Amino acid sequence: MLTEEAHHLFVGETGLARTIRRTAQLMRENESEDVRPYGGIPLDIIQKYINYWFSVSLDLFGNEDSSNAANYFAHGLKGRFNEANRKLYPDPVGREGNYGYLGVDEEQRRLHEVEIPMRRAMNAVLRDAYIEDCERAVARWNKILEQEDSRLRVLLPSVRFHRLVGTYSRAHFDPHGNMISKDEFESRRDEFLPTRVDRDYVKSVQFLVTERGKFANWIAPPQHGIHGRPLDFEYVRL
Numbered sequence: 001m002l003t004e005e006a007h008h009l010f011v012g013e014t015g016l017a018r019t020i021r022r023t024a025q026l027m028r029e030n031e032s033e034d035v036r037p038y039g040g041i042p043l044d045i046i047q048k049y050i051n052y053w054f055s056v057s058l059d060l061f062g063n064e065d066s067s068n069a070a071n072y073f074a075h076g077l078k079g080r081f082n083e084a085n086r087k088l089y090p091d092p093v094g095r096e097g098n099y100g101y102l103g104v105d106e107e108q109r110r111l112h113e114v115e116i117p118m119r120r121a122m123n124a125v126l127r128d129a130y131i132e133d134c135e136r137a138v139a140r141w142n143k144i145l146e147q148e149d150s151r152l153r154v155l156l157p158s159v160r161f162h163r164l165v166g167t168y169s170r171a172h173f174d175p176h177g178n179m180i181s182k183d184e185f186e187s188r189r190d191e192f193l194p195t196r197v198d199r200d201y202v203k204s205v206q207f208l209v210t211e212r213g214k215f216a217n218w219i220a221p222p223q224h225g226i227h228g229r230p231l232d233f234e235y236v237r238l
Contacts, residue, residue, distance in 0.1 A: 051162065058163065059166070062123040069121075080126055097118045101114055102114070
């Protein structure tokens with residue numbers, strides 16, 4: 001299962017890497033950050049999609065403080081990433097130590113330090129490993145922008161941004177993790193997250209290209225074919 005999920009992350013990371021590369025190429029070729037006239041996907045729209053999918057993916061891990069996670073771990077039904085690594089996890093049963101994070105004080109509208117027993121934090125521990133993977137992906141995407149001579153970069157939003165599950169669902173935050181009011185979040189929602197117009201535009205440029213060796217203008221060709229074959233190799237015969 002973990003191997004399969006790693007493959008899913010690889011496929012998504014590679015696809016977005018090719019999209020970002022093409023966007024950077026179009027910006028350089030046309031000396032403009034607005035690549036819409038050339039059939040590309042602007043980097044600001046790509047950033048909104050990163051903001052959205054990262055935040056909703058974090059919700060899938062559940063609450064930071066979870067008695068269910070503690071029970072599942074105790075019965076061997078839940079584990080940490082690379083659980084067998086005793087250097088990483090010297091306590092195999094998770095009875096020692098605490099997990100610290102910033103919680104939300106709703107009354108005073110501020111963040112405060114929280115510590116919970118390690119077993120109750122298994123959702124957060126597993127989520128942290130996922131965040132590290134996402135940080136590596138973003139670093140690779142930014143390396144592509146650097147290679148294509150772009151001064152722009154994409155960012156991984158704060159773990160607190162746009163959360164519907166867990167402690168951060170009790171307040172509103174911008175992508176940098178700053179607490180803001182609900183009214184401010186709603187007034188800036190289109191700045192943070194994909195709009196219907198953004199989605200319609202992305203859909204409009206993602207038309208089908210079936211000619212061998214040809215690719216849609218919004219995505220760069222892969223750097224090499226499958227098993228080293230040329231990009232115009234006849235992989236599928238219809």
